[in-house]
Amino acid sequence: METIQYAIRKLLYSIPLLFGVTLIAFTLMVYFGPDLTYSLLGKSATPEQIESVRKQLGYDQPFLERYLMFLKEVVTFDFGNSISTGEKVSSILARTVPVSFAVALPAFIISNVLGVGLALIAAYHRGKLWDKSVMVFAVVGMSMSYLMIVIAFQVIFSTSYGLNWFPVQGWVDPIPDYIDAGFFETIYYYWYYYWLYVTVPTLTSIFVSLGYNTRFFRAVIVEEMNRDYVRTAKAYGIGNGRIMVKHVLKNAMIPIITRIIISLPFVIIAGNLVLENFFGIPGVGLVTYDAITNGDLPVVKAVVTWTAIIYVFALILTDIAYKLIDPRVSFTK
Amino acid sequence: MAQEKPLLTVENLSVEFTTDSGVVKAVDDISFEVAAGEPVGIVGESGSGKSVTALTLLQLVPDPPGRITSGRIELDGIDILSKSQAEMRQIRGDLASMIFQEPMTALNPVFTIGNQMTEVIRVHRKVSKKQALQLAIQMLDTVNIPSPEKRVKQYPHELSGGQRQRVMIAMALSCDPKLLIADEPSTALDVTVQAQVLKEIHRLQEERNMSMILITHDLGVVAETCKRVIVMYKGKIVEVAETKELFRNPQHPYTRTLLDSVLTLRD
Ligand SMILES: Nc1ncnc2c1ncn2[C@@H]1O[C@H](COP(=O)(O)OP(=O)(O)OP(=O)(O)O)[C@@H](O)[C@H]1O
């Protein structure tokens, strides 16, 4: 109950922040952003046409007016239509965002859980062989370029030079009409094709992020291991394993969760920008990539604004997580 | 008259630390004994090896960088240095307990007092969670913490420094150790609280007839609590004496400076 009140209070406090974020997004992208008049009209437009389109787009309105129009777009989830395809932006997002989550989520979860696990092992065996092996692996992972890993994994898993187990690119198609699939067949179909297409991107993404995660988590855990309460636990006969997974881990969870939650929007949006492009996955990353290269402002605007808003919510979530883990965080702050 | 065997015998103990600037002999060939039920003080300036000595008794010196290079420790008939870390775990907190200097940080901030106390009890005693909690509450009562049923549900930050140190004492005594090692248990506390905590430790030591090693900078503290004092200086034991005798007639020049500093402070 207290936690819910706290969450609500945090939400209320975040309203000015949301205004700030949208204001910045608006100022940078819309107010000073590209002028859409010419891309809409082409080269041979008459001054009258230009005038009327500018009016339509609201370019003749003062700053505040235009910002309010933008805010209206944000709160109604309606950013207009894509310039290149004419599809409604909201329906593009509704179609692509779930795909992006489906691609990013397994890697995100595995890479963080595995990262914490490896970090615990490395920290526990600090300075010994296990620690060194894990750290060498982490540094190697970190120093390889994304592109290199994508190509290497595609060659290894998806070509006849390697295992040839998975398709190089693509995404799950809906079940063809001519197949009359029952409930379990349908589930099996989607489950099978989902993993067929998501496995290699997931492995790639894990490989790219695991090194960073492990190194960060290990540093946090090692720092906790030097605290006095660890010495106390030792001096009272508590086992080392228990000290690690109970005492140290819970304290280390505060920086770990902060990092995980704060990285979430980056991973889902920015990570997928690269991943979806290389693996031909029709997620929001691919759409954004195309929108940026084509100057499709309504789409970019929607993605950037929503990323910013999700970010603010992620921050609220971290605050609540702090409170749940650390009793010293007070509700009244 | 057959002398009773001491509870703790330390013989020719040496501990070294390997640091960037070479090898440091933190404890250099020390020998001493503590009889059953006897409170002994260890005094000495900062860096003289008091804490390392205490930690070594329970094999708690971090290795590396620390290393026990020679010596023998016999505690209640057990050859401590022959024990593995896993075997030491059964001794720590049970046969011998330790209280540290930093009450503010010595407890885990994210677990309740009750959680931490029952964890220790259940490592050493086959009791249910409920029984362990009962015992924890009883121990908090023993060290004069008011409303202990409420305290076990609280987190360390909700208690004052003095109360936290009492919690540590309660934890240390919860499995009825034969030896209590208190490493500057009052140094980090307010002066008024210092006296109370020391009095508490002193009372419990006498009531339970425990052996105790009380480590401190402060000869004044030792004078009130311990019959016998060990004076350490640069890793060596330079003097062992009855407390009264030490005050009356210090043998080592370092002891004399130590005494002078106490006396000037008292003036
Ligand atoms: N973990 C460690 N690594 C390296 N050297 C250490 C370590 N612990 C202790 N020492 C060294 O051992 C020596 C004795 O330290 P110790 O902590 O026993 O002193 P002390 O008498 O307890 O001092 P204080 O009154 O300040 O607590 C010091 O020279 C110190 O530098």
Ligand SMILES: [Mg+2]
């Ligand atoms: Mg010390």
